Amino acid sequence: MAPVSRRSVLKGMGAGFGALAAAGPLFNANKAFAAREKELNILCWEGYNSAQVLDPFRSKTGATVKAESLTNDPTMINRLRAGEINTWDLINVNNPWARKVMLPEKLIKPLPKAEFEPYFDKMLPMFKPPYKWAMSDSGTELIGMAQRFGPYSFVVNTDKISRKTAEDTGWDLFNDPALAGKYGILESDDWNVFNIFIIAGIDPFKVHTPEEFAKFEETAKRVFKGAKLIGDIASMNQALISGEIDLHMTGGTYSVSPARADGHPNLRGITPLKGPLPGGKGGIAWIEITSTVNNPNLSPLALEFLKYVQAPDIAHTVAFAEGTFNPVAQMGSKACFDLFTKDELDAIQWDSLDEEMARSVEYDIVPDYDKALDLMNAAKRLRG
Amino acid sequence: MADLALAPAPGAAAESARQLRHARMLSVGARCALPVAILLGIGFLAPLVAIFGYAFATPRSFDVFTSFTLTNFATLFDPSNTVWLSFLWSCGLALLTVAILAVIAYPIAYGLNMVFGRWSALISVFFVFPLFVSENVRLYGWVLFFIKNGVLDGTLKWLGLSGGPEVLYTPGVTLFGMVYTYLPFMLFPMTLGLALVPRDLVDAARDLGAGRLFIWREIELPLAMPGILIGMLLTFVLAIGATAEAKILGGQSIIVISHDIEIAFTYSQNWPLGSALAVLVTFFIGALTLFALSKLDLDRMLGRR
Incomplete structure (x- = not known):
């Protein structure tokens, strides 16, 4: 093997830079002119x-x-x-x-x-x-083109809260002081804005009055204060399985399906029977x-x-x-x-996909999302 | 040099040739280093310049370098903004992490230098080894350890006890996570610091009748101080930017400042506000580091008075 000297290293570096310099225009040409067929x-x-x-x-x-x-x-x-x-x-x-x-x-x-x-x-x-x-x-x-979709409201451990109770009580589960410290919140802040509005009894997908924002802020502070944890999907499923929490806000087929497939059919996405959404609906679905x-x-x-x-x-x-x-x-x-x-x-x-979709409105844009998100982030900081 | 000595005209001509060669060598070196220097310069400066530019851009826009406003900073200093809470949590946890690590790492560093002998290398490897595994994976491992019916709780119940303490998703376990994560960053500078203490000096002090505490206070600690302080500074800077511990172990029971920056860049899509916050935190840490370094007279601490 040839001995490595400073000269050979410098030569190698020079060749490298030369090659880069030569190839540069080719990359550009590729981007600018060549059809991107492959x-x-x-x-x-x-x-x-x-x-x-x-x-x-x-x-x-x-x-x-x-x-x-x-x-x-x-x-x-x-x-x-x-x-x-x-x-x-x-x-x-x-x-x-x-x-x-x-x-x-x-x-x-x-x-x-x-x-x-x-x-x-x-x-x-x-x-x-x-x-x-x-x-x-x-x-x-x-x-x-459409492909994946699903209802997305909240998830419960049906061993602790039955599907019927969860569907009947709906979002008021998160207003129940007895459940404080027993629920988690999925870190999905756009959905959390929707859901805090719904828990406050307000349709999220409209322009909100100052009074509605005051209600939103109060609800956000209370719901975030009462949460045992905020985390990602894996953390939520793990906390549900271990028994750390009985339910979590923001969730559905998308989040709980891996745990169900893993042998935990007692964990279930719930779409409430009623709520403050148009038509008295209680859930939101995404497509x-x-x-x-x-x-x-x-x-x-x-x-x-x-x-x-x-x-x-x-x-x-x-x-x-x-x-x-x-x-x-x-x-x-x-x-x-x-x-x-x-x-x-x-x-x-x-088994329940059709009825859950029927009980859900479709994901939409909150006109005053920025303001609501700022209020919610401030509420999160008050957890500690 | 032999060539030069044998040269027929070793006077001014040879001298100027040497100078010329010297100058040319420098310029070749500088030229060779230039691409790397430029690359490093751009790699280091570009993100900082971009963040700095965004900090003065119109809120919730991408008008970097085309708009100028102080609104983002005004928002952060608005008394109704609770972002100071996150800042306090980050500072407080970082200070506690440093304090706890100083107490934990000192005996280990002492042991690595003075006690463990030929086992020192192996023990060092044990402390380095976790660094090869992603921090998030290690923290999720601790979640499995502390979680209800997890390793700790399950084992205690199996032994017929009432189960483990409920520590998960609290600020306390966040602190634990930070102490665990940053231990090597305190330990190794401290070990190097303690290695600077000459054994002869300690032996001499002992021969002259100095007690253990006296030797520690007057000889070991001052001589090891550069390593200890560098370890503290490194740990503090890393810990104030820590976010995974509060998220994974702490279950976001508190929001730390780096998480606030992340939220601004993701869900809020307010890059200018996130940048302003990042600039403030960077300046705070930078000022604190410079202040600490200005107070540290390394020469004096190293005994070169």
Whole structure:
């Protein structure tokens, strides 16, 4: 082996920098001019970034597929606003953002309607075309595809609080002084804003009066003070299983399904029978919409990928990708539904899915979210 | 040098040639270092400049460097803003962590230097080894230890006792987590500090009739002080920015300042406010560090009066 001298190291470094300098313009040229036929970048909630979902697509297309998962919608949308519109091809967020925010701000672009609308015919009945959240406000353009969805209110340990009691009592469980110190709060602050409003008996998805904000603040202080812990999904499930807590605010199929699949069917997502939401409803449900980013050099694989995840076997894989397990719109097709085992259906609470969705309003944007979040963050600080 | 000595004209020409070569060598070195220096400079400065720029941007916007406002700082200093609570918790927990670690790490550092002999290296490895495992994983491990029906509670119940204490999700267990996490950062500077104490000096003092406490107070402690203080400073700076302990073990029973910064950058999507908070905390820690270092006369402490 040749001895390593200072000269050889410097020579090596020089060659390295030379290579970088030479390759630099090539990278730029690649970005600016070359068609991105073998490249796809996805900004998504976890699941779509898993190897189970992406690897078959990679081997089918021979493409380099990168997916980054984040756990809240505003962060993803702000990434596009901050200039990453040139980077991403697909964005996967909750239902209202595509129609109400991203399309008006030209962050996403419409899909070829004739090509993609037929897929909605094969989905579960609630997604029959024209499906509201997949369409532009004008109702003329198709702006995204639906897949994962689920009711998302709170989770209880039915050994401690029966499903019936939880559904009947609803959000007042968190107003019950006897349960202080026995519940947790999932660290999902946009949902926590919704739920504090609901616990205060107020519809979150409207402009609020000062009196309503005063009620919100009082409720936030009390509910956060009474919480045993605030944490992520794993912490909530662990605390439920160990008996540290009996229930937790903000949760549903998405959060509790891994614990149910792991042999804890006594843990259950609950959608209250009644509440202050329009129509006297007590729950909120989310539906993910995946849209093509308004990237000036959009990868042709973006549309390919949207078609790829509609296939029954891939839709099933998406439903049971690592992390969380969820129902998918494609379960409307028999070929897809038949792939789900009894245990899998039980993990995603298929038995009560229809009635829970019927009792829920769909996730929406809180017009005065910033103010509510500031009040809630201040309330959190008073826990200590 | 031999070449130079044998050179036919060793006068001014040779001297200037040497100077020229010397100058050229320096410039080659500087040129070689330049790419790395620029890379390091950008890597170090760019994030700081961006954070600093954002701190003066319009709240809840991305108008960095195109807007200037002091609103973010005004928001933070608004008496109705409770962010000072998070700041107090962070400072208080960091100070307690430093104090507890000083007491815990000193005997271990003393042992590593004076008592454990050939076992010292192995014992050091035991303290270093946990650093190879992610901090979050280790903290989740402690959750499993302390949780109801977990390792501690379950074992005590199995032994017929009433079970373990309910310590999880409290500020106390957050402090425990911080002491656990930052132990090596106090221990090793302290061990190096104690290694600076010459054994001869201790032996001489003992021969002259000094008691144990007297030797510790007058010889060991002052001579080991640089290591001890560097350990304290390092631990404090790390602990004031700690967030995982309060989140994972403490169950967010308290909100620490770094968590507030994180919330501003994520759910609040108020990068300017988060940046202003980050700038304030950075300045506070920087000022405190400079103040501490200005009070430390390392030469005097090392005995080079």
